[in-house]
Structure formats: C-alpha cells, structure tokens
Amino acid sequence: MEDIKVIIWGFGAMGSGMANMLLKKQGVEIVSVCDKDPNKIGKSMYEVLGVEKKDRREVIISGDENEIFTEKCADVALLCTDSYVKGAFDKIVYILKKKINVISTAEEMAYSRAQSPELSDEIDKVAKENGVSVLGTGINPGLIMDLLAVVLTGACEEVESIECERVNSLSPFGPTVMEEQGVGIKADDFDRRVEDGSLAGHVGFAESIRMITDAIGWKLDGPISQGCKPIISNVYRETPYAKVEAGNVAGVNMVGHGMVNGERKINMIHPQQIEPELEGVSTGDYIRIKGVPDVNMAINPEIPGGIGTIAMCVNMIPHVINARAGLKTMLDLPVPRAIMGDMRDMIEE
Amino acid sequence: MEDIKVIIWGFGAMGSGMANMLLKKQGVEIVSVCDKDPNKIGKSMYEVLGVEKKDRREVIISGDENEIFTEKCADVALLCTDSYVKGAFDKIVYILKKKINVISTAEEMAYSRAQSPELSDEIDKVAKENGVSVLGTGINPGLIMDLLAVVLTGACEEVESIECERVNSLSPFGPTVMEEQGVGIKADDFDRRVEDGSLAGHVGFAESIRMITDAIGWKLDGPISQGCKPIISNVYRETPYAKVEAGNVAGVNMVGHGMVNGERKINMIHPQQIEPELEGVSTGDYIRIKGVPDVNMAINPEIPGGIGTIAMCVNMIPHVINARAGLKTMLDLPVPRAIMGDMRDMIEE
Numbered sequence: 001m002e003d004i005k006v007i008i009w010g011f012g013a014m015g016s017g018m019a020n021m022l023l024k025k026q027g028v029e030i031v032s033v034c035d036k037d038p039n040k041i042g043k044s045m046y047e048v049l050g051v052e053k054k055d056r057r058e059v060i061i062s063g064d065e066n067e068i069f070t071e072k073c074a075d076v077a078l079l080c081t082d083s084y085v086k087g088a089f090d091k092i093v094y095i096l097k098k099k100i101n102v103i104s105t106a107e108e109m110a111y112s113r114a115q116s117p118e119l120s121d122e123i124d125k126v127a128k129e130n131g132v133s134v135l136g137t138g139i140n141p142g143l144i145m146d147l148l149a150v151v152l153t154g155a156c157e158e159v160e161s162i163e164c165e166r167v168n169s170l171s172p173f174g175p176t177v178m179e180e181q182g183v184g185i186k187a188d189d190f191d192r193r194v195e196d197g198s199l200a201g202h203v204g205f206a207e208s209i210r211m212i213t214d215a216i217g218w219k220l221d222g223p224i225s226q227g228c229k230p231i232i233s234n235v236y237r238e239t240p241y242a243k244v245e246a247g248n249v250a251g252v253n254m255v256g257h258g259m260v261n262g263e264r265k266i267n268m269i270h271p272q273q274i275e276p277e278l279e280g281v282s283t284g285d286y287i288r289i290k291g292v293p294d295v296n297m298a299i300n301p302e303i304p305g306g307i308g309t310i311a312m313c314v315n316m317i318p319h320v321i322n323a324r325a326g327l328k329t330m331l332d333l334p335v336p337r338a339i340m341g342d343m344r345d346m347i348e349e
Numbered sequence: 350m351e352d353i354k355v356i357i358w359g360f361g362a363m364g365s366g367m368a369n370m371l372l373k374k375q376g377v378e379i380v381s382v383c384d385k386d387p388n389k390i391g392k393s394m395y396e397v398l399g400v401e402k403k404d405r406r407e408v409i410i411s412g413d414e415n416e417i418f419t420e421k422c423a424d425v426a427l428l429c430t431d432s433y434v435k436g437a438f439d440k441i442v443y444i445l446k447k448k449i450n451v452i453s454t455a456e457e458m459a460y461s462r463a464q465s466p467e468l469s470d471e472i473d474k475v476a477k478e479n480g481v482s483v484l485g486t487g488i489n490p491g492l493i494m495d496l497l498a499v500v501l502t503g504a505c506e507e508v509e510s511i512e513c514e515r516v517n518s519l520s521p522f523g524p525t526v527m528e529e530q531g532v533g534i535k536a537d538d539f540d541r542r543v544e545d546g547s548l549a550g551h552v553g554f555a556e557s558i559r560m561i562t563d564a565i566g567w568k569l570d571g572p573i574s575q576g577c578k579p580i581i582s583n584v585y586r587e588t589p590y591a592k593v594e595a596g597n598v599a600g601v602n603m604v605g606h607g608m609v610n611g612e613r614k615i616n617m618i619h620p621q622q623i624e625p626e627l628e629g630v631s632t633g634d635y636i637r638i639k640g641v642p643d644v645n646m647a648i649n650p651e652i653p654g655g656i657g658t659i660a661m662c663v664n665m666i667p668h669v670i671n672a673r674a675g676l677k678t679m680l681d682l683p684v685p686r687a688i689m690g691d692m693r694d695m696i697e698e
C-alpha cells in the first residue's frame with residue numbers, strides 16, 4: 001500500500017505543527033502545502049519548518065489552491081485556516097469536490113449543526129456525492145469540554161448535570177492569541193472590545209454543548225447563553241508576547257450554559273490567562289458529572305491546546321479515511337488514539 | 350418504530366442491575382430473562398427485582414434458553430454469566446445463530462483476541478454469517494484501564510509509556526466477590542489460593558493491555574506479565590459480607606506489565622480491598638501518560654464497578670445494533686454515552 005497522502009491548507013501554528021508531527025510518523029506523506037502568507041509562498045516546507053528534507057520529496061508552499069488540488073491527489077486535507085463555518089465552508093466544499101477527505105480545525109466545525117444547520121446539510125450532501133467525509137476536531141472543542149465528558153457519561157445510568165472546566169495558561173501562545181484574548185489591555189477597554197467583536201474569547205461553547213446534549217439525548221430549550229469577563233491581574237505578568245500591568249487584563253473568563261427542561265444542565269467554565277501561577281491558579285481540565293454515579297475527573301495540568309489540537313487532527317486521519325461518506329463529528333467515529341505504528345495499518349480495506 | 354427488544358441472560362448482580370436500568374429508559378423493552386438459578390426460575394422478573402410491573406408485559410424467568418430464543422425474537426441479548434471466553438463462547442454462538450446481537454460482560458470478551466484468537470475468529474465468522482454483531486464491555490476491562498487511556502492518547506503526538514491505576518473499594522460487593530478476592534483469609538493461605546486458582550483477583554489485564562497496544566500501534570514483545578499480592582490489613586475491617594482481622598487479607602493488589610521493544614511501556618496497578626479508608630487509602634482511577642504531552646488524569650473517587658458495568662453494557666446497545674456485522678471491541682465503535690432520551694432515536698436507519 002502507498003503512503004497516506006496529506007495536504008495541509010493553512011500553515012500557521014496548527015498547520016506547521018501538524019507537518020512536524022506527520023514527518024515523524026510512518027506510512028504517511030505530506031504532498032502539498034497551501035498558505036496565502038507572502039512570507040511562506042514559494043518556500044520549501046522544510047525550510048519554513050527548519051527540518052531537514054533528507055530523501056523526502058520537495059514540497060513548495062503555494063498561495064493558490066488551484067495549483068495544488070486535483071481530483072484524488074491526496075487522501076485527506078488538513079484545513080487549518082478558520083474558526084467559523086462560514087469562513088471554512090467554501091474551502092471544505094472545494095476540497096470535497098476533488099474527492100478528498102477533510103479534517104478542519106475550525107472550532108465551529110467541531111459540531112457545525114449547532115450554529116450552521118443549512119451549511120452542514122450542504123457539506124454533508126457534497127461529501128456524500130463525492131464519496132468522502134469531513135470532520136471538525138481539535139482539543140477544545142473536539143475533546144476536553146465535550147467528547148471526554150460524553151465518554152465519561154458512558155459509565156452513568158443517569159445524568160443530572162455536567163460541568164466542564166478548563167483552566168489553562170495562555171503563556172505559550174503568540175501575538176495573535178494575545179490580541180484575540182485581550183491580554184494586556186486596560187480593564188476599561190474590555191467591554192468595548194467584546195462589543196466590537198475584536199475580542200472573541202473562546203469559540204466553541206455552542207458546539208461543545210450541542211455535542212454533549214445530542215450525544216446523550218437531551219433537547220436544549222433554546223440557544224445557549226454565554227458570558228465573558230476579564231481576568232484582572234493583581235500583579236505584573238509577562239511572557240515573550242505580552243506584558244500585563246497590575247490592574248489590567250491577563251485573560252478572559254468565559255462561561256456558558258445549556259438549559260434542558262428549564263434547568264441549567266450544562267455548565268462550561270473556561271478561564272484563559274497568561275501566567276496563572278503568579279496568582280496561585282493551577283491549570284487543569286475538570287469534568288464533574290452529577291448522576292448515577294457522580295463522576296469527578298481532573299487532568300492536571302491541562303492538556304496543552306496547541307499540541308493537543310495538532311495531535312487530535314493528525315490522529316483522526318485514519319478514522320476519517322475509513323468513515324462512510326458524509327459530514328461526521330467526533331460522536332460518529334471510533335475513539336481518538338495516538339498513532340505509534342504505521343498509519344497505513346489503521347486503514348480498513 | 351417498535352421498542353428495542355432486549356433479552357437478559359444471567360440475572361445476577363449485573364443482569365438484574367441492567368434490568369433495573371432498562372426499566373427506567375424509553376424506547377426499550379425487556380422481552381425475556383434466562384437464569385439457571387432455581388430460586389429465580391419461574392418467577393416474574395418484576396418480583397425478583399422488587400419493581401412494580403405496571404402495564405408492562407410479564408416476563409417469567411426461564412432456566413432454559415431454548416424456551417426463549419427464536420430467530421430475531423430480540424434486537425440484542427445482554428449476556429451476564431461468565432468471565433472467560435471459553436465459558437461464554439457457546440452461549441454467544443447460540444445467540445448469534447438466532448440473528449440477535451450480543452453484549453457480553455465477560456472480562457475476556459472485552460478484547461477476546463488477546464487470549465483466544467481462534468475462538469474470536471469463529472465468533473466473528475458466525476456473527477457475519479448471521480448479520481449481527483458482538484461486543485464485550487464493562488467498566489474494567491471496557492473503559493477505565495483501557496478505553497479511557499486510549500482516548501487520552503488521542504491528544505498526544507507521541508506516547509512513551511502508559512500507567513493505569515485503579516484503587517477501588519470492595520465494600521459494596523457481595524459474598525461471591527469476597528470469596529474470589531480472598532477477603533478475610535489468613536495471609537498464609539493467600540499463595541495457596543492463588544496457586545489452586547480459587548483466588549483469581551482481577552481478570553482483564555491481558556485484554557486491557559492488548560486493547561491499548563493495538564489501538565495505538567505498539568507490538569507487544571510477548572505475553573504480558575502479572576503479579577498478585579495480598580493487601581494485609583493493619584486494622585480490623587468489616588462489611589456486611591466480610592470480616593478481616595488485623596494481619597489478615599483485606600484484598601488483592603494486582604499489577605500487570607506490557608513490554609514493547611524491550612521496555613515496560615504499559616503498567617497496570619489495581620489494588621482492590623474492603624474499607625480502604627480505614628488505612629488512609631483514598632480510592633480513585635488514574636491514568637498517567639508519558640509522552641508529548643504528558644497527561645495526568647484522576648477520577649476521585651473511582652467510578653463504581655457495578656453501576657459502571659451495568660451502564661456501559663446498556664449504553665452500548667444502540668452502537669451494537671448499528672454496527673456492521675462481526676466481532677467488535679470498544680475500539681471499533683463510537684464512544685460510549687449515557688442515554689437520557691428515547692433509545693430508538695439512536696438507531697440508524
């Protein structure tokens with residue numbers, strides 16, 4: 001069997017991280033990379049990664065997808081460009097029409113039916129017409145505040161409520177994330193930035209909550225509600241990409257709720273900030289199920305978002321290739337798992 | 350759509366617990382119960398459960414499977430009679446030939462290829478010939494020391510080693526478990542009881558370890574090694590079904606290892622005892638992955654084994670009905686999840 005062929009579309013933090021991971025795996029090959037960043041176009045992928053090419057085939061980054069995609073030229077494309085279904089939609093349809101499977105990092109694609117049912121139907125239709133499948137995944141949404149909670153309910157006879165909390169550090173992240181999360185801004189500017197949409201905080205509660213409720217058979221009373229509060233620092237905090245004076249914003253605390261039968265059945269709590277340890281906050285992922293039995297899970301420290309997303313997307317490649325055609329979610333496919341052997345061994349005939 | 354029809358074969362702690370759970374669920378019906386215990390034969394299932402029948406159809410417990418099973422008379426049979434593949438094999442094949450899906454609580458059925466590859470091939474063949482499927486599951490093996498670890502590796506780029514520890518209390522269990530685990534016996538009798546096979550300790554390490562290694566693509570160097578040590582109590586301990594004098598056995602500490610490329614890549618630690626709190630032992634489930642990234646998960650207290658197994662088996666019913674024909678494991682099917690809605694909503698057309 002030939003190597004599994006992968007195209008990476010969007011060669012930023014996630015796309016390039018997936019390339020690095022794929023280069024260490026057996027039975028898989030990166031055949032093309034697409035990124036519109038002028039600093040990357042025309043360069044060797046290996047040069048951009050700072051990795052030796054050795055006897056591998058050269059991959060020159062292209063800014064034009066039409067130069068890359070021909071029918072069945074790859075088994076799967078990893079799409080790492082967008083957060084919203086609206087932005088990813090045209091690219092996904094384009095790839096599917098080339099009869100290539102898609103894995104998307106777009107947060108909203110982790111459960112696109114939550115906010116984009118019509119676009120989801122269209123994606124599903126095109127995927128089926130072309131005999132390929134599409135999955136949105138990542139660390140969160142994708143695993144921590146949704147799929148993992150669902151798995152743990154598998155040991156429950158009854159579920160009364162589910163609380164997912166992810167307390168993570170933004171310190172490892174670069175300037176884009178600092179900007180998006182308002183790290184370093186004045187407390188007074190926070191509300192304005194939320195209102196004008198330039199401070200999005202975490203994207204994904206609507207998707208995580210719908211994934212959970214659909215999985216266990218709860219019907220949401222209506223749209224989920226969410227809130228977004230600044231984490232005001234009491235001390236000076238600093239990372240390579242951010243400086244926060246005491247009194248200014250160190251991050252964002254997002255909360256979200258899903259109502260079922262008039263009760264708050266799902267609670268999401270997600271404070272993200274730089275250098276949480278400076279104020280005694282230790283990071284971690286928590287799932288608290290009230291039910292029969294109660295389940296109290298903690299992962300300390302939190303599973304890091306960057307590596308986690310890179311790994312989830314790469315590790316799901318075989319499942320997506322094996323899947324029946326259509327739009328899939330993490331609920332439809334077998335459980336994620338690391339790939340320490342030859343990736344081709346995981347492909348069903 | 351009609352209710353999903355379930356037969357329960359083996360109406361002990363697990364089988365009767367599943368009946369209790371099923372009676373609280375929508376879109377599913379228990380059509381027959383088989384148990385060879387003379388105290389149960391001929392009695393109403395509702396009487397044995399101590400549950401009101403209301404307007405449900407009567408179910409009289411039968412000691413003879415031939416009185417119960419006709420072709421396609423149910424959608425799934427829950428087989429709760431055995432621990433070993435050898436014991437469950439004839440029953441599984443019998444059910445499959447009636448074109449009925451099977452879920453088995455037998456620990457070895459959770460990954461039957463680990464120790465019974467030929468019988469597994471035969472089960473797979475008969476299942477496919479009859480267009481139905483078979484799953485072995487439970488809390489452990491089935492979730493805690495295997496599937497959950499696999500799911501968490503999904504967020505890992507690399508895995509170096511995996512340690513699963515389950516520290517649980519035997520206090521809620523009855524006389525069978527106390528006997529099997531040697532609770533209350535003299536320390537001197539322990540080795541003899543292990544040797545003569547009357548003290549089995551935990552069954553399932555071989556299955557859990559193979560499930561993990563197959564999932565992530567590691568090849569085991571050879572059969573797994575395991576050890577079994579008495580937990581000697583320093584204090585007097587008592588439950589409704591056991592009394593342990595200081596100096597005697599309060600439970601069993603099982604350990605197991607899987608070697609990959611000459612290294613101990615998988616470690617299993619599973620101390621089970623009554624009243625662990627009396628010596629300051631707190632119960633819990635732990636998964637520790639060394640890799641990129643490290644993952645440290647804890648569930649405190651442990652997910653209880655009885656409820657957990659009952660829930661896992663019932664919750665997997667829709668997945669097993671939906672599965673393509675053949676012998677399945679938890680690795681092949683979508684993730685487990687609680688069923689809080691109508692079970693029929695989870696059945697694919």
Ligand SMILES: NC(=O)c1ccc[n+]([C@@H]2O[C@H](COP(=O)([O-])OP(=O)(O)OC[C@H]3O[C@@H](n4cnc5c(N)ncnc54)[C@H](O)[C@@H]3O)[C@@H](O)[C@H]2O)c1
Nearest residue numbers: 010011012013014035036037081082083105138139140309
């Ligand atoms: N679900 C999750 O858990 C999760 C986790 C991490 C990131 N994400 C999301 O994934 C996306 C990618 O994340 P990132 O950290 O790599 O972002 P990034 O900004 O580092 O990289 C995005 C890259 O895509 C390129 N790009 C954008 N549009 C393009 C187009 N039309 N054609 C070609 N190239 C294009 C950009 O030039 C850039 O190099 C983000 O939207 C992020 O929010 C989701």
Ligand SMILES: NC(=O)c1ccc[n+]([C@@H]2O[C@H](COP(=O)([O-])OP(=O)(O)OC[C@H]3O[C@@H](n4cnc5c(N)ncnc54)[C@H](O)[C@@H]3O)[C@@H](O)[C@H]2O)c1
Nearest residue numbers: 359360361362363384385386430431432454487488489658
């Ligand atoms: N995988 C797991 O996590 C897990 C968890 C719990 C139990 N188990 C296993 O599941 C099995 C059942 O557990 P339990 O606690 O219900 O045991 P149990 O002893 O309480 O009940 C077994 C029942 O099966 C009946 N039975 C046995 N053979 C039969 C036959 N041939 N025909 C009809 N009835 C028969 C017995 O009469 C009894 O009522 C055990 O082997 C146990 O080790 C596995």
